[in-house]
Amino acid sequence: MxxxxxxxxxxxxxxxxxxxxxxxxxxxxxxxxxxxxxxxxxxxxxxxxxxxxxxAGKDELVAEAYQAITRQVMGQLREAMQNAAGQGARERLSAFFQASLSEKLLNPHLLEAWLAFWGAVKTAEAINHAHDKSYKEYRSILAHALGQLALEQCWVDFDSGLAAIGLTALLDGLWLEHGLDPDTFTPAEAVLICEAWIDGLLAGGFRRFCVQAQRTG
Amino acid sequence: MxxxxxxxxxxxxxxxxxxxxxxxxxxxxxxxxxxxxxxxxxxxxxxxxxxxxxxAGKDELVAEAYQAITRQVMGQLREAMQNAAGQGARERLSAFFQASLSEKLLNPHLLEAWLAFWGAVKTAEAINHAHDKSYKEYRSILAHALGQLALEQCWVDFDSGLAAIGLTALLDGLWLEHGLDPDTFTPAEAVLICEAWIDGLLAGGFRRFCVQAQRTG
DNA sequence: GTGTTTGCTGTACAGTTATTCAACAGGCGA
DNA sequence: TCGCCTGTTGAATAACTGTACAGCAAACAC
Incomplete structure (x- = not known):
């Protein structure tokens, strides 16, 4: 029956x-x-x-699905930063790396979805808009943390916005690579790569981002 | 008529x-x-x-289109590296950055096409295969240059493969960001970001990539 | 001019797509 | 238990999709 x-x-x-x-x-x-x-x-x-x-149609559903995973990810990252709120800028950045490159966010299925959305940004206006919003927030979080680091280190004329673009590129690039081939590196290696970036910034890499004082070689 | x-x-x-x-x-x-x-x-x-x-069908045409732009880009990068063949590792890497982030390669049309292909890597086997090949070549070029740099600097147990993954992520991330929004940064700023990465690596960031000697921090 | 080769056309095809909408029925209030 | 409201159905629709192939005609040899 x-x-x-x-x-x-x-x-x-x-x-x-x-x-x-x-x-x-x-x-x-x-x-x-x-x-x-x-x-x-x-x-x-x-x-x-x-x-x-x-x-209204399939496109609207897909755009909302994109916003849903974006909200979820940004929420986790905001939470990670808040948990490290009392600590120094370096520790807050480390917490951000740990959260951004956790097993949960480096999940192949999630990244594949993200990859597909990225590929549609230029042709679907709703997805483009949602991306733009979350991307700017992501970058401003990093710019703020890097600005704090500059204050702690007494760097003058440090362009935290430009440095944040670089760090965002590094993180997005790691996401991209992991999405295209999850076997390239482990989450721990990805965190190490980001920590090395901060190490290098502190050790002298920051000078390139200082507007006035170019490197004297 | x-x-x-x-x-x-x-x-x-x-x-x-x-x-x-x-x-x-x-x-x-x-x-x-x-x-x-x-x-x-x-x-x-x-x-x-x-x-x-x-x-044989549409898929074959699309795959050949991907290979066409890949060949074009890799050809330009190989050429840039050969032109700087006689110089030190640092200079060769700088030449690679200049080429990778030239106005020609940061062309929005090229990047938008690339973005669309990346989004299809996981669903189209022919594209996946072509990507894998070019990506491994790209990374091995950087790993080789970084290995040379490590020799020049007498770094022991430097994991140039892992460092190359990081540098590739940075470069790919810059491509990704520029493809999603060309107004985020200029080619010159992108090169500066990469040079800052090398500066930082030389200044102390390299220690994270040394297998035995972890940072004593 | 004529003949031959073959690059190319354009319709036909079977299958898929997103979307519509009249009819249906679950589940709540009375 | 009845009746309404509305979330849901599912067949129908029109517009697409990639591919096949019989025939056309461009360009060359002679």
């Missing part, structure tokens, strides 16, 4: 959260290309018409 | 080059998703059947 119960009702917000989860599962399973409305709905155990009922 | 001339013939290799160009244009214009056989052929000014005539 076929199942009599065809569906169970849900609060719209709960259902939308389920659809976002299913979207992320499909994203990692089929990639950005292979992920279709039917597959997402099959994953969520609902009928294909439901996405258009809760969202 | 409608145009009488329907098409002009071309040498297969020339036509294929045109199709690859059209593929890259469509990639940046419509993204990896929106790029279809019909759009590529419209861009190239040919009939939609021509791709199947010259290639």
């Amino acid at each position: 076929a199942s009599q119960v065809h569906f169970t009702r849900m609060d719209p917000e709960v259902r939308k959260a389920h659809l976002i989860d299913a979207t992320l599962v499909c994203l990692k399973q089929y990639g950005f290309q292979g992920m279709s409305v039917r597959k997402i709905c099959a994953q969520a155990g609902v009928s294909p018409g439901l996405i258009s009922h809760h969202y | 409608a145009s009488q001339v329907h098409f002009t013939r071309m040498d297969p290799e020339v036509r294929k080059a045109h199709l690859i160009d059209a593929t890259l244009v469509c990639l940046k214009q419509y993204g990896f998703q929106g790029m279809s056989v019909r759009k590529i052929c419209a861009q190239a000014g040919v009939s939609p059947g021509l791709i199947s005539h010259h290639y």
Whole structure:
């Protein structure tokens, strides 16, 4: 006998959260290309018409899925920084590295999804906007911590904004590499690479970022 | 009166080059998703059947387009390194930075295409394979230069492979950031960021990459 | 001019896509 | 228990997707 119960009702917000989860599962399973409305709905155990009922369309759902993982990641990073709030700038940066490069965030599935989103930034306006917002926040957190470090070290005319661009590039680059091939390095090695960057900055690398005083060789 | 001339013939290799160009244009214009056989052929000014005539299918064309820009970029980088062959490791690395972050390679169109390809690495095997090959070459060039630097500086147990992963991440991260938003930094600033990394490595950052002697901090 | 080669066209095809919407039914209030 | 509200269904739709292939015609040899 076929199942009599065809569906169970849900609060719209709960259902939308389920659809976002299913979207992320499909994203990692089929990639950005292979992920279709039917597959997402099959994953969520609902009928294909439901996405258009809760969202303006598939694109809106995908954009919200991107915002969801962005929120989740930024939340974890903010939390890590707050836990180290009382300590020095160096320790706060280390906490940020540990959080950014934890096993949880270096999860291949998460990074693959991120990679696919990055690839869509230039063609999907909603994703572009969400990216821009989170990226600027990420960079400003690092710029602030590096500015504190400069104060502690009494560096004059230190361009913390530019240094933050470099450190963000290093972290994003590590994410990128790990997303493209998770076997390249371990989370511990990634943290070591970032600590070496700070070591080098403290040992003398900072001079390049000082506006007036160029290196005298 | 409608145009009488329907098409002009071309040498297969020339036509294929045109199709690859059209593929890259469509990639940046419509993204990896929106790029279809019909759009590529419209861009190239040919009939939609021509791709199947010259290639086994669309995927083969896309993979060859990726290899084409990869070859182009790696060729420029190899050339830059050869031009600085007689000099010290530091100078060779600087030449590599200059080449990697030249206006030509930080071209938004090129980076947008690259970004789209990166997003497809995990779903298209041919692209994954081509990426893996070029990425390993890129890293080995840097590892070799860093190994030379370690010899010159008499660093013992320096893990140039790990340091190369970090430097590759920094460079890839700068490409990524510039692809996502070209206004974040200028090519000159990107080179400065890389030079600061080397400065820091020389000033003391290298110790983290020495296997035995951990920092006594 | 004629013949031959073959690069190229363009329609046809089968399969997929996102989206729509009238009908259905779960679950709550009364 | 009834009745309403509304979350959900699922078939239908139109617009796409990549590929195949029979035939056309450009360009060259003669």
